[in-house]
Amino acid sequence: MKRMLMLSLPLALLAACSQNPAPAGSGDDLAPAPAAAATQKAVSHLDAQRLQGQHWLLREATAGDGKRIDALFARADKPVTLDFSDGRLSVSNTCNRLGGSYTLVEGVLTLSPMTSTQMACTDAAVMALDDAVASRLQASMNAELADSGELVLRTLKGDVLVFAPEPTAETRFGGPGERVFLEVAAQTRPCPHPLIKDKQCLQVREVKYDDNGLKQGEPGAFENFYESIEGYTHEDGVRNVLRVKRFTLANPPADASSQAYVLDMVVESATE
Incomplete structure (x- = not known):
């Protein structure tokens, strides 16, 4: 239910x-x-x-x-x-x-x-x-x-x-970033990681909306999400659609991602 x-x-x-x-x-x-x-x-x-x-x-x-x-x-x-x-x-x-x-x-x-x-x-x-x-x-x-x-x-x-x-994320990362919507599945899953044993990854897929706030097309399959989303804490059993800002880092560390994600707001939540 x-x-x-x-x-x-x-x-x-x-x-x-x-x-x-x-x-x-x-x-x-x-x-x-x-x-x-x-x-x-x-x-x-x-x-x-x-x-x-x-x-x-x-x-x-x-x-x-x-x-x-x-x-x-x-x-x-x-x-x-x-x-x-x-x-x-x-x-x-x-x-x-x-x-x-x-x-x-x-x-x-x-x-x-x-x-x-x-x-x-x-x-x-x-x-x-x-x-x-x-x-x-x-x-x-x-x-x-x-x-x-x-x-x-x-x-x-x-x-x-x-x-x-x-400081806002725009100030810290040196630009406006890109606004995207991410659907986060209710359950995390084990995912391979060279440095973290038994790592659990969020399961994420991108969702698109038109100017009237209506979903466009069919989202793809959920995939392992290795990044963190600043400001978001996942609750097991709760599916969320998030509006986030995605920033491209100019000089990321050699072993780190070139992108940073910052939560803007939770658009939709459902307990599953």
């Missing part, structure tokens, strides 16, 4: 629904950021290109009264993460994936209303995380790049959100 979980995807592969946050305001509505010299210096160094080169992991969040915003840390092992790309902001490690457009002008970050995938989470705190994030990432806010390299967002309500940078 199969239990199928289908996740929607962004744009052609994502059906989004509005979270209906408050309408976006203008930069003129913002209270000015502190006038300290370090803050002013940080603002001048922040631009969209700098934002796009990093994942931004939430490290600290305080309300206007100075108290920690515990609701934003419902997933202690997976901090809320922001990704900026081509005028779009994506939020991960919430219950659903959130996203919207943004502009950055002279230290003011202006966000469109957030859209979201639609799925339920069994943990009530994680389920509430979506609203806790969306209610703060809306309208306009002051954006600063601290001397430490951390991104500091100050909302209209006085909340201060601090995000630590983590």
Whole structure:
């Protein structure tokens, strides 16, 4: 008996629904950021290109009264993460994936209303995380790049959100990579390896989709997959379709693969 979980995807592969946050305001509505010299210096160094080169992991969040915003840390092992790309902001490690457009002008970050995938989470705190994030990432806010390299967002309500940078795969591997979809079989199998005795390999085949998110053609046979997929942990008995980014390494070690795979998102899961 199969239990199928289908996740929607962004744009052609994502059906989004509005979270209906408050309408976006203008930069003129913002209270000015502190006038300290370090803050002013940080603002001048922040631009969209700098934002796009990093994942931004939430490290600290305080309300206007100075108290920690515990609701934003419902997933202690997976901090809320922001990704900026081509005028779009994506939020991960919430219950659903959130996203919207943004502009950055002279230290003011202006966000469109957030859209979201639609799925339920069994943990009530994680389920509430979506609203806790969306209610703060809306309208306009002051954006600063601290001397430490951390991104500091100050909302209209006085909340201060601090995000630590983590280089994106594109930054680490020196290019945009290729987006591919891989179907991973529920069970691993023994595979020959000159250095690893009794190695177990993922069984993988590539899946193709059209612009409307519909599968194209028949996938080939499953084959031994000797590589690792960064960010993916296989659970025995669960078949997954993954959206990954495949990078070609310019100077791989002599005994290593010339390609690297990084998980983008899990598209489909089924227990078998």
